[in-house]
Amino acid sequence: MMKVGWIGTGIMGRSMAEHLIKAGYSLQVYNRTPSKSESLIELGAKFASISEIAQSSDVVFTMVGYPSDVEEVILSPLGLLQNMKPGSLLIDHTTSSPSLAVRISQEAEKKNVLVLDAPVSGGDIGAREARLAIMIGGSEEAFNRGLELMKHYGKNIELMGPAGCGQHTKITNQIVIASSMVGMVEGLSYAVKSGLDAEKVINLLNTGAAANFSLKVYGPRVLRGDLEPGFLVEHFVKDLGMALEECKRMNLSLPGLAMVNQLYLSLIANGEGRKGTQALIKVIERLNGIKISPNN
Known part of the structure; x- marks a missing residue:
C-alpha cells in the first residue's frame, strides 16, 4: 500500500x-x-x-x-x-x-x-x-x-x-458563510430579546427557508455559551482578508464581506481570536448590552 x-x-x-x-x-x-x-x-x-x-x-x-x-x-x-x-x-x-x-x-x-x-x-x-x-x-x-x-x-x-480554482471556490464558500454567521447571531439575538424559546426557533427555522449550516451547527453552541473552536476566528479573518484582496484585484465591490470582516476583527481586538467563529455573538452582545447565554 x-x-x-x-x-x-x-x-x-x-x-x-x-x-x-x-x-x-x-x-x-x-x-x-x-x-x-x-x-x-x-x-x-x-x-x-x-x-x-x-x-x-x-x-x-x-x-x-x-x-x-x-x-x-x-x-x-x-x-x-x-x-x-x-x-x-x-x-x-x-x-x-x-x-x-x-x-x-x-x-x-x-x-x-x-x-x-x-x-x-x-x-x-x-x-x-x-x-x-x-x-x-x-x-x-x-x-x-x-x-x-x-x-x-x-x-x-x-x-x-x-491550479488556484480550489482556493477560489473556498473563498466563495467563506463569503457565503460570513453572511450566514451574521444572520444567525442577529436572528438569535432578536429571538431571545423578544422572549422566544430560542431552541424551538432553531429547530423550526431549520425546517424552512432559513435553514443553513451556521444555524444548525453553531446556533445551539451559541445558546449553550460554547465558543470553543470548530473553526478559529483568526483563521476566518485570514480567509476574509484573502477574499478582500482578491476582490480588490478583480475590482469587485462586496460591502457585506467588508462589514463582516470588521466585525470579526473586533473579536481579535478583544482577545477572542482563538475562539470559534460563533463567538461573533459577543460582538452583538456588546453592541446591545445583552447576554444571549448565561454561560457566555
Whole structure:
C-alpha cells in the first residue's frame, strides 16, 4: 500500500489523518506542536520531519494555518518540493491564496510532482464524521490519483478547474458563510430579546427557508455559551482578508464581506481570536448590552 505523509494535525487535520489510518494506510505525520499528533501516533502513525516525509511518501497532505505556513512547508529550501520523489503527489488542504496555489503548481511541475490545491469545508464535525466538501484545483491526473484517499474523509469532492480554482471556490464558500454567521447571531439575538424559546426557533427555522449550516451547527453552541473552536476566528479573518484582496484585484465591490470582516476583527481586538467563529455573538452582545447565554 502507498506510503502517506500528513503535515498539520490541528482541529481538522487530525481527524482527516485518522480516517486514513483507520482505512489501513501507513502514515508519517508532522506538526509544529508534536503533542497534537499523539492521538495519531497511538493509532500507529510515525512522527517524522518534513524532509523525511517528503522523501519517503508517495502522497503528502498538508493542512496548516496560513499562506505563509504553506509557503514555508512546501516551497522553502527544506520544504516538501525540494525533497519529494518525482511522480509523487502533493495535496494541500489549507485554505490559502489562489496565486500561491498557482505558484506551487508551477514549481511542482519543474520537479515532476503532481499537486492539488484542495481546501475543505465542513468544520470539525465534518472532519470527524468524514463528510467534508473538498473543492479542488489541479489536473485531472492528480485528481484521479488522490480521489480514493480523499473519499475516506470527504463526501462531496469536486475538481473545479486548474491550479488556484480550489482556493477560489473556498473563498466563495467563506463569503457565503460570513453572511450566514451574521444572520444567525442577529436572528438569535432578536429571538431571545423578544422572549422566544430560542431552541424551538432553531429547530423550526431549520425546517424552512432559513435553514443553513451556521444555524444548525453553531446556533445551539451559541445558546449553550460554547465558543470553543470548530473553526478559529483568526483563521476566518485570514480567509476574509484573502477574499478582500482578491476582490480588490478583480475590482469587485462586496460591502457585506467588508462589514463582516470588521466585525470579526473586533473579536481579535478583544482577545477572542482563538475562539470559534460563533463567538461573533459577543460582538452583538456588546453592541446591545445583552447576554444571549448565561454561560457566555
